[in-house]
Amino acid sequence: MWSNDSTVVAARRGTLDTALLASEISVLFRRRRTVAMLASLALIPVLIAFAVKLTSRPSSGRGPAFLDQVSQNGLFVSFVGLLVSVPLFLPLTIGVVAGDTIAGEASAGTLRYLLIAPAGRGRLLVIKYLATAVFCLASTLAVAIAGALIGAALFPIGPVTLLSGDTIGVGDSVVRALLIALYITVSLLGLSAIGLFISTMTNVPVGAMATTIVLSVVSQVLDSLPQLDWLHPWLFSHYWLGFADLLRQPISWDSFGSNALLQAGYLVVFGALAYGRFSTKDILS
Amino acid sequence: MNSSAGGFAIRTDGLSKTFGSQHAVDGVDLRVPEGSVFGFLGPNGSGKTTTIRMLLGLASATSGQIEVLGRPMPRSLDTVLPEVGALVEGPGFSPYLSGAANLHRLDSAGRHTVSATRRDRVDSALERVGLSHAARKKVTAYSLGMKQRLGIANALLLPRRLLVLDEPTNGLDPQGTREVRHLIRSFAAEGTTVFVSSHLLAEIEQICTDVAVMSAGRLVAQGTIAELRGGGGARVRVETPDRGAATAVLVRFGMAVAEPGADPLDVIASLGDDDLEPESVVAELVSAGVRVRGFAVDRPSLEQRFVELTGEGFDVVQ
Numbered sequence: 001m002w003s004n005d006s007t008v009v010a011a012r013r014g015t016l017d018t019a020l021l022a023s024e025i026s027v028l029f030r031r032r033r034t035v036a037m038l039a040s041l042a043l044i045p046v047l048i049a050f051a052v053k054l055t056s057r058p059s060s061g062r063g064p065a066f067l068d069q070v071s072q073n074g075l076f077v078s079f080v081g082l083l084v085s086v087p088l089f090l091p092l093t094i095g096v097v098a099g100d101t102i103a104g105e106a107s108a109g110t111l112r113y114l115l116i117a118p119a120g121r122g123r124l125l126v127i128k129y130l131a132t133a134v135f136c137l138a139s140t141l142a143v144a145i146a147g148a149l150i151g152a153a154l155f156p157i158g159p160v161t162l163l164s165g166d167t168i169g170v171g172d173s174v175v176r177a178l179l180i181a182l183y184i185t186v187s188l189l190g191l192s193a194i195g196l197f198i199s200t201m202t203n204v205p206v207g208a209m210a211t212t213i214v215l216s217v218v219s220q221v222l223d224s225l226p227q228l229d230w231l232h233p234w235l236f237s238h239y240w241l242g243f244a245d246l247l248r249q250p251i252s253w254d255s256f257g258s259n260a261l262l263q264a265g266y267l268v269v270f271g272a273l274a275y276g277r278f279s280t281k282d283i284l285s
Numbered sequence: 286m287n288s289s290a291g292g293f294a295i296r297t298d299g300l301s302k303t304f305g306s307q308h309a310v311d312g313v314d315l316r317v318p319e320g321s322v323f324g325f326l327g328p329n330g331s332g333k334t335t336t337i338r339m340l341l342g343l344a345s346a347t348s349g350q351i352e353v354l355g356r357p358m359p360r361s362l363d364t365v366l367p368e369v370g371a372l373v374e375g376p377g378f379s380p381y382l383s384g385a386a387n388l389h390r391l392d393s394a395g396r397h398t399v400s401a402t403r404r405d406r407v408d409s410a411l412e413r414v415g416l417s418h419a420a421r422k423k424v425t426a427y428s429l430g431m432k433q434r435l436g437i438a439n440a441l442l443l444p445r446r447l448l449v450l451d452e453p454t455n456g457l458d459p460q461g462t463r464e465v466r467h468l469i470r471s472f473a474a475e476g477t478t479v480f481v482s483s484h485l486l487a488e489i490e491q492i493c494t495d496v497a498v499m500s501a502g503r504l505v506a507q508g509t510i511a512e513l514r515g516g517g518g519a520r521v522r523v524e525t526p527d528r529g530a531a532t533a534v535l536v537r538f539g540m541a542v543a544e545p546g547a548d549p550l551d552v553i554a555s556l557g558d559d560d561l562e563p564e565s566v567v568a569e570l571v572s573a574g575v576r577v578r579g580f581a582v583d584r585p586s587l588e589q590r591f592v593e594l595t596g597e598g599f600d601v602v603q
Contacts, residue, residue: 019393019398019400020393020394022393023389023390023393023394027379027382027386027390030382031381032381108377108378108379108380109374109375109376109377109378110377110378110379110387110391111377112338112341112343112373112374112377113373113377113391113394113439114391114394115342115343116341116342116343116366116369116371116373117366117391117392117394117395117396117398118342118362118363118366118367118394118395118396119394119395119396120363120396123396124394280345282338282343282344282345283338283343283344284338284343284344
């Protein structure tokens with residue numbers, strides 16, 4: 001066996017340890033399921049672009065915002081792709097990843113081995129959450145980048161006319177697209193925390209995934225009922241489509257700020273619930 | 286090793302775990318001496334795995350105290366567990382990762398493991414259990430026996446003072462079982478305390494120095510293997526038509542002769558003094574003119590003691 005010295009066990013409280021986070025992220029992204037989900041998301045703007053390219057009739061005025069601009073400017077493919085993905089496709093993939101965090105380890109039997117490593121229960125939760133957050137960013141970027149590439153390939157690229165009527169150059173519009181991706185990533189952090197909490201309550205990952213996804217739909221349905229006006233600002237999906245503010249000149253940061261605050265609130269509440277549940281849970285799986 | 290003589294690697298006092306109204310573990314006082322190979326025996330469902338989960342801080346005790354390597358658990362979990370390698374209720378690995386990748390992952394999960402030596406430690410753990418050739422294969426392609434070995438390799442990633450192996454021979458063929466026994470012997474030779482649970486007594490009887498037997502959540506026996514066997518003690522059985530003469534000879538040797546049993550030709554006596562050589566008894570019997578038709582020394586196997594303690598077959602206590 002190995003000699004019990006510093007070559008195998010570091011001193012307590014060493015430098016910030018990122019080994020588990022790096023391992024977690026690499027495991028997540030090497031997994032075939034994750035790659036398939038990202039590929040499917042990237043396919044959404046591609047489908048939109050081809051649909052617009054192949055049916056070049058005059059605008060009917062229907063369909064998602066910006067759809068009409070796509071044929072004049074390829075950069076709009078990203079915007080339309082993100083807009084279409086936010087209500088269902090992105091929450092679907094986040095639900096899968098967040099719901100799997102703890103329950104997936106429990107059902108594979110790896111949770112007990114991670115805990116006796118010992119990973120530390122709080123630390124494992126934090127790392128699982130951070131990996132989910134990285135996935136949120138990757139999934140929105142997959143849509144945005146695939147949209148920009150296919151848009152550039154199929155349509156002319158040029159200055160973009162904003163909602164405020166101002167025109168910005170190509171470089172600036174790429175920055176805006178990245179800002180929108182960031183906005184949507186932040187939007188999904190609350191849902192990720194909810195998924196993490198649900199995942200600590202079961203050993204059946206599919207159950208946790210489905211519950212998380214259903215909650216994202218419920219929140220959006222409630223948000224559409226005018227009778228529940230008072231509730232709307234508290235729903236985690238309330239600002240999901242509020243990124244239009246980033247397409248004004250100058251940029252209005254109001255919805256970005258409210259959204260970030262709301263998501264942080266969800267993160268604190270459900271993060272605490274998840275810790276409360278997980279730190280005392282008997283691991284019998 | 287850095288162990289104090291006479292210390293306990295595991296010590297529990299009044300350890301209990303209740304699930305609803307069911308007493309899964311009930312007032313268990315374990316004493317696992319440092320440096321021992323400790324067999325933790327009991328039928329399925331007798332509370333062995335639940336006890337192990339509490340020892341490792343996976344489940345909380347309803348009541349009672351636990352000390353592992355001299356420190357209280359689960360309070361000292363962070364400092365105790367790096368010195369404990371464990372296989373709990375079968376191996377658990379991500380099927381879509383290779384064997385080596387799984388070990389890398391679990392090793393980096395440990396808060397204080399050093400990444401610079403990780404690759405070497407993973408390789409040598411895999412080599413030790415004979416899995417080097419399958420290191421890059423995905424675990425989904427592993428046989429049950431290979432997964433079991435990978436589970437043991439995971440317990441060997443760091444130098445350990447204590448190994449907790451729950452049913453380590455599950456799913457292994459007879460050859461694999463022998464290899465595991467061989468591994469356990471080699472751990473013990475290095476001074477590591479090995480705590481091995483099993484419901485198959487014959488598998489570990491040969492390697493254990495100490496044994497505890499669980500039944501229905503309670504500890505029904507504990508001690509060195511000799512003590513547990515000694516509970517029965519060796520017996521001499523003489524088959525002879527000359528019952529009276531044989532009894533007289535045996536009594537002269539200081540043996541306690543049992544009441545006549547079902548077979549009128551059998552005289553059964555406990556051997557008593559361990560230094561007594563059975564062959565001298567035979568010589569004495571023959572010279573006393575006893576017609577000896579058969580002579581046997583029965584040492585009750587641990588299995589017999591086990592069955593006495595835990596009940597026969599499926600008729601286990603609920």
